[in-house]
Amino acid sequence: MFQQLSQHLSRTHKTLQKKQTFGSIELSGFFTPDPHTVEILAGGSLDADAVSGCSGYISDAPDLELDFSDPSLQLSFFVTSTTDTTLIVNDPSGNWHCNDDFDSAGGTNPGVVFSQPDAGIYDIWVGTYSEGEAFESANLHITELGAPWDSNDSSASTNIDPMLDANYGNIDLAGLFEPDPYQLTISAGGTMDASTIENCAGYVSSAPDLQLDFSNPSDYGLNFFAESSIDTTLIINGPTGDWHCNDDFGGNSGTNPGIAFSDPEAGIYDIWVGTYSEGDAFSEVELYITELSAPWDGSSSNSSEPFNESGGMQLAGSGTGFVVSAEGHILTNHHVIDSCARQTFQIRGNAAVDATVLSSNAATDLALLSADISTTPATFSGTQSVRLGDEVIVFGFPLAGDLSSQGNLTNGIVSALSGLDDDLSRLQMTAQIQPGNSGGPVMNRSGEIMGVVVETANDEFFREQRGTDVQNLNFAIRDYIATSFLETNNINYETSAGESADQSIADIAEAAQQFTGIIMCYR
The missing domain is CATH 2.60.120 (Jelly Rolls)
Known part of the structure; x- marks a missing residue:
């Protein structure tokens, strides 16, 4: 008997196999309508027990041949009938898959599920459990979803069951x-x-x-x-x-x-x-x-490039920004958002939101964004003068994906009242910064803004042009440059009314987390 079935069923004896009783079909992943249903006559005169693990009686030729292409997540075969049926599938690799009763919900209906289906030919036989029930009417369902009886079960109060296997895995x-x-x-x-x-x-x-x-x-x-x-x-x-x-x-x-x-x-x-x-x-x-x-x-007002349906724009870089008004205005560096097709802003514990560029100035390296956010804005130091040796605290999101996603705090002192080449729009500080800190707040011991992180010294320039290595040369844009930029753009920012009391660094960090966020740049 096994030799006889092999001649009818084995792919190695394809020339002996008869034409599929109900023809051939072609489907590809995400086919519609789903399920694809074919009405057939189940059973036959051949005993399927010669195929290991199979039961019932089948015809000598497959009932249906499926040519499946571009697999998605799951491919399933189910049979529904008033008689007790069985199911046999020979997959593209020549392996046999058999089932009699799929689950209790399906009763005597069989099913075969391929969680990671291969492309190729699937030969399908629908059998009857008893030889005497051959040629009974049955429906063969081919689907990337669940069993057909799952959609007809009315025994539960909602019929929507998270315990069931997901349709798409x-x-x-x-x-x-x-x-x-x-x-x-x-x-x-x-x-x-x-x-x-x-x-x-x-x-x-x-x-x-x-x-x-x-x-x-x-x-x-x-x-x-x-x-x-x-x-x-x-x-x-x-x-x-x-x-x-x-x-x-x-x-x-x-x-x-x-x-x-x-x-x-x-x-x-x-x-x-x-x-x-x-x-x-x-x-x-x-x-x-x-x-x-x-x-x-997925597209910001400073770009006509749409959200890419093949998976979104690519992340091009990141930086830091901080909220400077109750209306959701954000201050950052020009170089953080330069050439971005889209940028998002996210404060710890909140969802990322798209941010629109309102103004950007390459000369000062400042940019003004707007986003749909509501939080207490930062306060600028106002008239308080900055002295050599004053303590500074920096909060930001350096090296996104490598360092803490909750933000990173460093502190140091004002080490010079000017930047490179005696640039009076800059402060030099010892608080360490890394890529991704750009655009973040530089605060005094009262937690007030005294600058905006902008850059570190170019190691390669000093090595090649000066023959020396530099360490920990970090710079910030002075607060009066930042507030002038805000005033030019008619932004109502907060300033300190007078000299404020010092706070603990922990308290300053806690406050900074409420108005400082990470900026993601996409192209």
Whole structure:
């Protein structure tokens, strides 16, 4: 018997195999409609137990041949019928996969799931468990989603179950992941009414569309967005088991949903993308997971370059900025944002927001940004004079991705009242700075702004032109240059009313964290 089946089923005896009973089809990843369903007559006269692990009775030729290309995350085969059926699949590598009863929810219906499918030919046989039930009607479902009976189960109160396997599998991401955003094309919607969950809307599948295992959260928010030409909804079951839902995110989103976690926890996030109308189910949608802003806010007013649908603009660099007005104005260096197609600003514990360039001056190396933020702005030192030896404190975000994402504090003294070549617009200081500190605040012991970090001495220049190595030559733009720049742009900034009492460095650091943020430059 095994030799007989081998002649009919083995790819090594393809010339002996009969033509597929119900023909051949071609599908590629993210096919629509999903599921692809074919009505067939199950069973046959051949005993399938000659194929290891298989049961039932099948025809000598495959019932269907699938030529599958451009695999996505999952490929599944299921059978639904009133009779007890079995399923046999021979994959592109020639391996056999068999099933009788897939799970308790499916009853006697079989299923075979390929979590990481290969491209190529899949030969499929639908058998009957009993020989006497051969040629009974059955539906073969080919899908990248879940089992068809999961969408028809009405035994649960909501039928939306985070314990089910995700339709598009599982992913692992950690804080500061790249590329950002993570992007996935999915078929949205389903037959389950999401309004059974409080404050939720739309229609979704029983199983999550995607499961995210998120680790090592950074100080950035974790945001989920869906973008499509149809009206979509978004549902997330977070690490604590709480439900989060959104229909239209607001702003420029139109009918696109979004859910933002400003202080994300590590753990499992189960994600459903729904359609507001049941009739739009299985429409193609882009799902974004990002620590940045929404894709529809992906271009700033100083650029005509759109958000790149293939994965977003590339991170070109980073710097520091600080809030100087209650209206959300941000001061930084010109060289931090120069040539950026887009820039974001993020204060620790808050979501990153897009920042618009209002003014930029290369001569002073200062730039003024605006963003939708609300926080207590920094206070400038006002009329207080700066003396040689005064203590300074610097806060910023140097070497993003390597040093602490919570910010970095250094302190030192004013070591000179001018910069290179006696530049009186600069201060020299011993507080250490690194790439990424640029644009950050330089504060006195009262926590007031006395300068803006701008540069370190060019080691290569001194080595080549002066024949010497330099160490710890750091410079800041003096506060009167910064305030003049703000006044030129009609910005109402805060100044100290008089001489203020000294604070502890810890208190200064705590205050600086509330008005200082990291600037990410994208091109």
